[in-house]
Amino acid sequence: MEWFKKIKEGVSAQPKKEIPEGLWTKCEDCGEIIYVKELERNFWVCGKCKYHFRIKSTDYINLLLDEGVLEEFDRTLISGDPLKFKDSKRYPDRIKESRKKTQRNDALIAGIGKIEGRKVSLGVMDFAFIGGSMGSVVGEKVARAIERSVEKKMPLVIVSCSGGARMQEGILSLMQMAKTSSLLARQHKMGLPFISILTNPTTAGVMASYASLGDVIIAEPKALLGFAGPRVIQQTIGQELPKDFQSSEFFLEHGFVDLIVERSQLKKTVSLLLEYLSCCQ
Amino acid sequence: MNGQFLDFEKPILELEKKIKDMKDFAAGEKMEISSEIRAWEKKLEKLQKDVYSKLTAWQKVQLARHPLRPQTSDYISLLFSDFIELHGDRNFGDDKALIGGWGKLEGKHFMLIGQQKGKDTKQKLFHNFGMMHPEGYRKALRLMQQASRFRKPILILIDTPGAFPGIGAEERGQAQAIAYNLREMSNLKVPLIIVVIGEGASGGALGIGVGDKILMLENSWYSVISPEGCAAILWRDSSKAPLAAEALKLTAQDLLELKVIDKIIKEPLGGAHRNPGEQALILKKEILKVLEELQGLTPQELIERRIQKFRGMGIHYQIEEKE
Ligand SMILES: [Zn+2]
Secondary structure, three states: OOOEEEEEOOHHHOOOOOOOOOOEEEOOOOOOEEEHHHHHHOOOEOOOOOOEOOOOHHHHHHHHOHHHEEEEEOOOEEEOOOOOOEOOOEHHHHHHHHHHHHOOOOOEEEEEEEEOOEEEEEEEEOOOOHHHOEOHHHHHHHHHHHHHHHHOOOOEEEEEEEOOEOHHHHHHHHHHHHHHHHHHHHHHHOOOOEEEEEEEEEEHHHHOOHHHOOOEEEEOOOOEEEOOOHHHHHHHHOOOOOOOOOEHHHHHHOOOOOEEOOHHHHHHHHHHHHHHOOOOO | OEOOEOHHHHHHHHHHHHHHHHHHHHHHHOOOOHHHHHHHHHHHHHHHHHHHHOOOHHHHHHHHOOOOOOOHHHHHHHHOEEEEEOOOOOOOOOOOOEEEEEEEEOOEEEEEEEEOOOOOHHHHHHOHHHOOOHHHHHHHHHHHHHHHHOOOOEEEEEEEOOOOOOHHHHHOOHHHHHHHHHHHHOOOOOOEEEEEEEEEEHHHHHOOOOOOEEEEEOOOEEEOOOHHHHHHHHHOOHHHHHHHHHHHOOEHHHHHHOOOOOEEEOOOOOOHHHOHHHHHHHHHHHHHHHHHHHHOOOHHHHHHHHHHHHHOOOOEEEOOOOO
16 A cells, blocks of 8 residues: 655745745845845746755645645655764764754655646655755655656656765665666666756766666756766866866756756746657657 | 785784794704794784784775785786777777776686776876776776677676766766666676675766676675765764774675675685685686576576666665654
């Protein structure tokens, strides 16, 4: 028996930890002072420089799905502490804090919803939960989202937002890269479409697995994308990094994303692509 | 570490030298002190067992990085006959951090692919310290797909401090190259045997690490991030690497417990570098044994099992949620 629940949440109904509060706020990129209500109307995109503020997983659900309705699956999966990991904090305490902060059990929401009437298997990552890092739970939920796509012959859409694999679950986190990617081999062979949407940031273990394996890869403007962190690269090569290095624009220029799409156009673009990527219509 | 030996190896090497000196002396002076030598040899044996039976995670990391530890090129020359190296990804270049080619092990054909770190400074620079670029991952996949076409098993030796973090690597799609390998290695129709022979750091290792059996040498490590990288991020101090090594559970014994690897391959007492020839023979035996287990499977069975193998990795729980 699969446990599921319909969620319908307004963008404003959520605690906005990641998003500035108050009437006015400053654009994190160009410094423009923006009226928050205005920002909200613009999907949290700066009107002047098009900087995309980071939004929550539930915001993407509202943005992408018809009526913002997701039939959520696997909500109750939580991680264990297989390594008994402790740095400045115990891993279970870190998890507990993040669960409290985000009201989510891990860094990804998954389920089934409709995009302009077309059913999709959707996964959306949430940076607020330990940097959107991928441990066993994220890996398992992505795996199940892929399997749902295969079983129900639906397109797969994943919105990524992640600093990479979750260190606190060690090698098991690394193996989620292989787990998800090898299931995508099966999904790919069946001729089912996969649209991968990259948001700020998508790096390391997530970028080096499913996020890079879309039939079509869409990036939001000015997102940080890449394998290695910019600081690590700088330390290794000991020289300044080029301007716009590891941005969406850099990835587009080098041929690793298909297109950059502004948030206001995201649903329309995904919907049109799904129309093209379907064999029978 | 001090040149060619590790700190914890020092008392052992000193005792070994002492015994050798005694033997030389006895031979020169034609003296009969064999019972005394035997007593010292017993002492040595005990010391070795003491030291090597309770190595910390960090000491194992150091053994895995030992300057004299056998590398891919050593196993090729010790085990394979008629080796023919194949170069290049057919797109951009030839990544020297990865050696690949055809070879025969006890007459059986293999596609052999392995990371090569190099030993002296010149070699290390030539092989880029075993840190691959995207073209390396693409070369590896090209050779694996060639092996799959001709139904020959693939042996992969992992030994890398990580994929190279650099501008060119990002420009040419390091993440995409690794991701693509993870997916496409799942589709290969032949047995894929993976052995971690030294260091297995992160996506740089996993990028050639999807296989039917995953083995690790006793003193190798495999982790989501290097101990130094983890320490720098979580402890904000890379000198806390020994702590991070312990926390990450990265030894072969840990990975066997976490059900990520299938088997630990024994090393000669003191580590692979103490007797590369013996290590190579132990490795050969294990590879042939594993190959025999896999050879009966059809391509479809291999692929299905391989996907299922990784599908099962990870630990999660279901909770009751109050409404
Ligand atoms: Zn702006």
